[in-house]
Every structure is written in structure tokens, then in C-alpha cells.
Amino acid sequence: MDQFLLQIFATINQIPHGKVSTYGDIAKFSGYPGYARHVGKALGKLPKDSTLPWFRVINSQGKISLKGPDFIRQSQALIAEGIAVSPEGKVALKQFRWQP
Secondary structure (H helix, E strand, C coil): CCHHHHHHHHHHHCCCCCCEEEHHHHHHHCCCCCCHHHHHHHHHCCCCCCCCCHHHEECCCCECCCCHHHHHHHHHHHHHCCCCCCCCCECCHHHHECCC
């Protein structure tokens, strides 16, 4: 695995239960500012059984970017951690954003 992926996954693994982060924040905290899209692409390639808390990563507007069954899966995982998610997939970043 390359250094970028190792760093991104290590950062995502630090997001605490009940908190979210954005693709851009993960890129920045990992030392790759401006690589938000690459974070999304890396998460899109995770195996279904991954233990990485991928579902805690949302877009900069505080919304779930996924569609269909994946949207439902991410929304349910966040709600299970006590994170309020609107029917449109919006999360209150002011309340739930992780700041390391």
C-alpha cells in the first residue's frame, strides 16, 4: 500500500465514535491538502468488510455523498453512533465535526 493510502487510512481510523470528518479535512490532517477527491476515491475501493470507519467521512457541506443502498448504509451507521442525519443525508458539522 502506498504512503498516501496508509496516511489517509490512519487518519480516518482516529475519528472518534460519534464524530465525522470531511474528505478535505482528512486530506489536510494527513498532510495532503487539496486531495479531498483522492480520499473519496480511496474509500470507494475499500472492501465491504473493512473495519475502517469510512462512514464517518462526509463532504464539505456536511452531507453524505453516496447514493442508493450505500447512502442508506452510511446513514444507518452514523445514526447508530448517535449522529443526527437528516433524510437528505445532512449532518450538523458544528456539532459533530472532529477536530484533532
